[in-house]
Amino acid sequence: MAAAANPVPWQMNLGKGATTVSREIWDLHMAALWVCVALGVIVFGAMFIAIFRFRRSKGAVAATWSHNTLLEVCWTIVPILILVGLALPATLLTRKLYNTSGAQMTVKVTGYQWLWRYDYISYEGKPVTGVKPIFSRLAWNSNAARQLDSGINPDSIVSRDGYHDYLLNVTHPLVIPAGVKVRFLITGGDVIHGWWVPDFAAKRDAIPGIMNDAWAKVDKPGIYRGQCYVLCGQDHSAMPVVVKVVPRDQFNAWLSAQEQPATLDRAARTAQVGPRKPAPAKG
Amino acid sequence: MSSTAQAVHHEEHHQSFFERWFMSTNHKDIGTLYLSFSFLMLFVGGSFAMLIRAELFEPGLQLMQPYFFNELTGMHGLVMIFGVIMPSFVGLANWMIPMQIGAPDMALPRLNNLSFWILPFAFVLLLSTFFMPGGAPAAGWTMYPPLVLQGGESIAFMIFAIHLMGISSILGSINIIATILNLRAPGLDLLKMPMFCWSWLITSFLVIAVMPVLAGAVTMMLFDRFFGTNFFNAAGGGDPVMYQHVFWFFGHPEVYIMILPAFGVISEIVPTFSRKPLFGYKAMVYAIACIAFLSFIVWSHHMFTVGLPLGAEVFFMYSTMLIAVPTGVKIFNWVTTMWRGSLSFEVPMLWAIAFIVLFTIGGFSGVMMALVPADFQYNQTYFIVAHFHYVLVGGALFSIIGAVYYWLPKWSGRMYSNFWAKLHFWSSVISVNVLFFPQHFLGLAGMPRRIPDYNVAFADWNMVSSIGGFWFGATQLIFVGVVIHCVFFSKQKAAARVWEHAYGLEWTLPSPAPHHSFTVPPVIDDSQLAHGDVSH
Numbered sequence: 001m002a003a004a005a006n007p008v009p010w011q012m013n014l015g016k017g018a019t020t021v022s023r024e025i026w027d028l029h030m031a032a033l034w035v036c037v038a039l040g041v042i043v044f045g046a047m048f049i050a051i052f053r054f055r056r057s058k059g060a061v062a063a064t065w066s067h068n069t070l071l072e073v074c075w076t077i078v079p080i081l082i083l084v085g086l087a088l089p090a091t092l093l094t095r096k097l098y099n100t101s102g103a104q105m106t107v108k109v110t111g112y113q114w115l116w117r118y119d120y121i122s123y124e125g126k127p128v129t130g131v132k133p134i135f136s137r138l139a140w141n142s143n144a145a146r147q148l149d150s151g152i153n154p155d156s157i158v159s160r161d162g163y164h165d166y167l168l169n170v171t172h173p174l175v176i177p178a179g180v181k182v183r184f185l186i187t188g189g190d191v192i193h194g195w196w197v198p199d200f201a202a203k204r205d206a207i208p209g210i211m212n213d214a215w216a217k218v219d220k221p222g223i224y225r226g227q228c229y230v231l232c233g234q235d236h237s238a239m240p241v242v243v244k245v246v247p248r249d250q251f252n253a254w255l256s257a258q259e260q261p262a263t264l265d266r267a268a269r270t271a272q273v274g275p276r277k278p279a280p281a282k283g
Numbered sequence: 284m285s286s287t288a289q290a291v292h293h294e295e296h297h298q299s300f301f302e303r304w305f306m307s308t309n310h311k312d313i314g315t316l317y318l319s320f321s322f323l324m325l326f327v328g329g330s331f332a333m334l335i336r337a338e339l340f341e342p343g344l345q346l347m348q349p350y351f352f353n354e355l356t357g358m359h360g361l362v363m364i365f366g367v368i369m370p371s372f373v374g375l376a377n378w379m380i381p382m383q384i385g386a387p388d389m390a391l392p393r394l395n396n397l398s399f400w401i402l403p404f405a406f407v408l409l410l411s412t413f414f415m416p417g418g419a420p421a422a423g424w425t426m427y428p429p430l431v432l433q434g435g436e437s438i439a440f441m442i443f444a445i446h447l448m449g450i451s452s453i454l455g456s457i458n459i460i461a462t463i464l465n466l467r468a469p470g471l472d473l474l475k476m477p478m479f480c481w482s483w484l485i486t487s488f489l490v491i492a493v494m495p496v497l498a499g500a501v502t503m504m505l506f507d508r509f510f511g512t513n514f515f516n517a518a519g520g521g522d523p524v525m526y527q528h529v530f531w532f533f534g535h536p537e538v539y540i541m542i543l544p545a546f547g548v549i550s551e552i553v554p555t556f557s558r559k560p561l562f563g564y565k566a567m568v569y570a571i572a573c574i575a576f577l578s579f580i581v582w583s584h585h586m587f588t589v590g591l592p593l594g595a596e597v598f599f600m601y602s603t604m605l606i607a608v609p610t611g612v613k614i615f616n617w618v619t620t621m622w623r624g625s626l627s628f629e630v631p632m633l634w635a636i637a638f639i640v641l642f643t644i645g646g647f648s649g650v651m652m653a654l655v656p657a658d659f660q661y662n663q664t665y666f667i668v669a670h671f672h673y674v675l676v677g678g679a680l681f682s683i684i685g686a687v688y689y690w691l692p693k694w695s696g697r698m699y700s701n702f703w704a705k706l707h708f709w710s711s712v713i714s715v716n717v718l719f720f721p722q723h724f725l726g727l728a729g730m731p732r733r734i735p736d737y738n739v740a741f742a743d744w745n746m747v748s749s750i751g752g753f754w755f756g757a758t759q760l761i762f763v764g765v766v767i768h769c770v771f772f773s774k775q776k777a778a779a780r781v782w783e784h785a786y787g788l789e790w791t792l793p794s795p796a797p798h799h800s801f802t803v804p805p806v807i808d809d810s811q812l813a814h815g816d817v818s819h
Contacts, residue, residue, distance in 0.1 A: 007740035011728035014660055025656045032654055036647035043618060044640060050621040051628075051636070056558070062625040066560040075615045076608060083604045086654060091597055093656040098593045146344060146736055154342040155739050164739045166342060191430040192523060194588065194663060198729045203659045205589045207524060208429060209517020212590035229663040229731040231423050233430060234350040237734035 006163060006199075006225050015198060018218050018245075022201035024093055032086055039082075097201070100215045103183035107174065111186075111193025111206035111228065114138070114235035118174045121185070123255065130259040138238045139169040146238060161223070168225040173242040177251035181217040194230035197241055205230055218245045305400075308392035309798060310377045311694070313399050317374030318687070320402060322763075324366035327410070329756055331359035336718075336752035338735050339745050352735035353421035354413065360424025361441075364541065365448045366406055368675065371683045372544040373398075373455045376483045378694060380459060382789040382796060383477045385468025385805045390461035398454035405447035412437035423733055425534070426501070428515040428526050432508050439509065442501045449494040456487035468788070470807035474568070477787050477813050478561065481568050482547025485575045489536045489543070492579075497533040500526060524589050531582035539578040542674060543571055545642075545682035546613055549635050551787070552689050553617050554813060556632035557624030558784040563616045564814045570609035570616075577606045587658045596655045603653035607646065614643055629782065630704040634685030637712045641677025645670055648723065663733075666726025672719045684711075684762065691769055692777035696795030699769035703761055710758040717751030787813040 007015075016026045054060040106121040115137035120128040138146075145152035145166060154166040176182050186195045188206040196203040200216035218224070226241040246254065307313055335355050338346045347355075377395065381388055389395045412419040417435020420426065431438060463484045467476070476484075503514040504526070513519025515526045546567075554561045561567065583591060583599040591599075617639055626632070648670040652658045661667060692698050721744040726732075730741045737745065777794040788805055789796070 007728040007730070007738060009740050010724075010743050011740065012724040014727045015729075021656075022660075025660055028654060029651065029657045029660065032651045032657060036650065040643065040647065043614060043643060047618045047621060047636070047639065050618065050624070051626060054557075054622065054624050054626050056625040056627045060625045062558040063623040064559070065623075066562050066564065066620075068562075068619075071619070072563055072566055072612070076612060079608050079611045083607060083650075086650075087601060087604055090600060090654040090656055094596055094600070095593065097656055097659065098596075148344040148348055150343070152343075157739075166738050167736060168738045191433065192427060194731075198660060201656070201659055203588055203662065207517075207589065209522065210524065210590060226729065227731050227734075231353065231427070231430065231733040233433065234348070234353065234421075236353070237349065237731075237736045 017199040025201050100183045100213050103181045105182045108185045110189050112189040114239040134172045136170045168240045170242045173244040175244045177248040178221045178245050183215045186212045192230050193228050193232045196229050197226040199224045221245045310389045313395050314374045314377030317370050321367045321371035328362035331355045336749040340749040349735045354419040357423045368541045368679045382800045385788050385801045386466035387799045391458045398451045401451040405444045408440050409444035412440050442505045449498050456490040459487045468804040478550035479547035482543045486543045493533040493536040500529040531585045535582040536578045541679050545679045548682045548686040552631045552635040555785045557621045559624040562619040570612045573609040588662045600655045631685045631689035633708045638681045645673030664726035665722040665730045668732045669722035692781040693794050695770045697773040698775040699765050703765045707761040714751050714754035721748045
């Protein structure tokens with residue numbers, strides 16, 4: 001199980017993530033970063049040369065010019081060209097980010113104070129029925145540790161794969177198949193939340209009354225973690241997003257297993273209650 | 284001039300303390316009130332920041348409940364924006380604009396008194412919400428519904444406080460526009476004005492344009508909360524995203540309201556200590572105007588993840604990136620002003636250089652965030668917290684401190700302690716980077732903003748950031764000491780032209796400046812102006 005993509009101590013840069021889009025965003029991020037570094041070297045470099053060379057204490061005499069049309073035209077045009085160079089790939093990538101067509105699976109994500117609800121809507125062109133929604137709330141060990149003066153060291157919260165998952169683990173993760181383009185329909189149940197898995201570069205505000213969509217096609221099975229990123233009240237820091245990506249055949253088996261107990265459960269309950277009574281007449 | 288000064292001193296003797304400070308119509312006294320008020324608020328908002336950084340010192344909750352943390356983050360933002368940055372720039376405008384354009388006072392002195400005295404009441408209303416049932420509003424300074432509507436009834440107090448602050452800054456801006464357009468000394472053309480006056484003239488129009496928009500947004504919110512309307516309630520046919528559009532239509536020009544006067548200040552300080560005229564004066568003016576115009580068409584870049592249509596995302600990406608061009612022009616021009624100059628590094632110059640570096644770093648992260656796909660990874664993380672603190676602390680606040688060090692001798696007639704002022708500078712410039720630079724890393728690693736508690740992977744940089752925070756906070760106490768010493772105790776008298784190469788009408792007045800600046804319009808001599816001859 002890949003945990004390497006989750007945040008690590010002293011991390012200083014964006015992770016590359018687990019989807020083609022997230023990797024392309026990483027490339028764009030690095031390109032923009034290096035452009036900024038290069039410009040920084042030029043601007044601050046010139047400034048520090050000025051600071052050291054043109055000091056009055058070293059006898060520097062001030063020039064009197066205050067205008068240079070060519071120079072000014074240059075540093076208006078050149079930044080525009082640089083920005084166009086960044087804007088082009090960014091535009092293409094934005095189109096890709098928005099292209100949710102051709103998804104083989106649809107999951108509805110609803111943010112509540114303070115948990116996520118996941119409903120499987122469709123898979124491989126068929127509606128998914130009989131699968132109970134997944135209620136994904138903060139794992140109980142994290143919940144105990146996060147109370148004011150709990151006395152529990154957050155560092156002692158460790159997942160089975162050895163990841164220190166304080167505030168980044170849930171009771172029931174969303175499970176999706178690897179190698180399948182999954183479309184997430186994202187909405188909010190009470191206030192605005194934000195559903196984000198950094199490794200998928202899938203991120204949308206979960207807004208009441210509005211259905212947003214995002215997508216991800218994750219090839220590598222593993223556990224991917226993120227957090228609600230829109231302030232949603234007192235437990236905003238305690239509604240992580242955890243997605244378990246499993247191999248496709250395993251997922252198919254899991255999904256049918258999910259469907260199975262649901263029907264069994266209903267049958268058992270019916271048996272317990274006995275023959276259904278007619279509903280009492282309203283009056 | 285001296286007879287005028289004497290007459291003014293005579294007049295001052297007849298003013299009781301109450302008359303002078305509460306009923307004042309004098310631009311200098313009101314400027315002092317503005318600056319003192321924002322100084323006080325700096326420590327109020329700063330103490331919230333200290334509490335926030337203390338809770339974030341390590342993972343787990345040690346000091347406060349998360350709800351109180353949310354109250355603090357929102358109030359920290361509101362106090363710093365409306366109580367510190369905006370009023371201190373208005374304070375500087377009050378002090379400097381009449382002196383820089385050769386006017387006796389502001390054009391509308393009574394309005395001036397009113398616009399200041401609204402503020403303390405607004406902040407009493409705002410800060411009193413902490414003591415109300417349900418506590419202060421806890422939805423951040425952006426106050427997004429529906430969350431903010433879940434708060435107690437204290438949000439009515441916040442909304443009225445915002446109305447008052449808006450009225451105060453609109454009145455202040457009207458006054459500044461009236462002063463600049465009507466009271467310039469004969470011969471002081473608009474394109475000979477100091478950059479500080481230019482920056483404030485343009486900022487004033489921004490304030491008048493957008494503060495009513497904010498008032499509209501919060502009024503709709505008030506109606507949603509108390510009178511059963513559904514402007515922002517999806518269940519009633521409203522739209523929570525509409526609030527965000529209206530808010531940021533105010534909010535983005537607001538960002539420039541807080542930085543354009545800083546550009547003006549830096550454009551005054553850098554030529555003085557470079558002993559060389561400002562490079563590209565006209566380009567600087569046009570760049571400010573251009574930024575002000577663009578600031579109206581970029582608001583949705585705060586909302587790239589709300590689910591805008593693709594076309595809107597791309598439009599707002601391009602318009603936002605375009606702002607980098609005039610902003611770049613300004614930075615290049617400051618650096619070129621220093622090039623081939625004869626530099627000396629008095630305290631105001633140190634702050635101005637730090638401003639250029641830190642503001643540029645904030646500008647770089649701004650360009651990165653303008654890229655829509657990249658913003659999807661940065662949006663609402665600590666990366667943006669780092670970004671706007673670089674431009675607002677390293678940018679706006681540093682320019683204000685620089686301006687105080689630049690003009691304080693003119694105001695008080697005395698010099699401050701260079702040693703302590705330099706200590707204040709070096710301690711601030713190092714700690715501000717220890718405080719905010721690691722927040723870039725936290726954001727890139729995925730830490731959302733506005734959380735009181737976090738995963739252990741974020742622990743190390745948060746601790747570094749908190750240490751920087753306490754250090755930066757404590758350093759500002761030196762500033763208090765330097766200012767109090769300078770105003771009340773310093774023995775060193777300041778000359779009329781405090782800085783060797785400082786040009787502009789304010790330096791033709793004695794230090795301290797007389798109670799009324801220019802009772803007779805000064806004769807304009809281009810060689811005595813900072814930007815007298817802009818033809819070359």
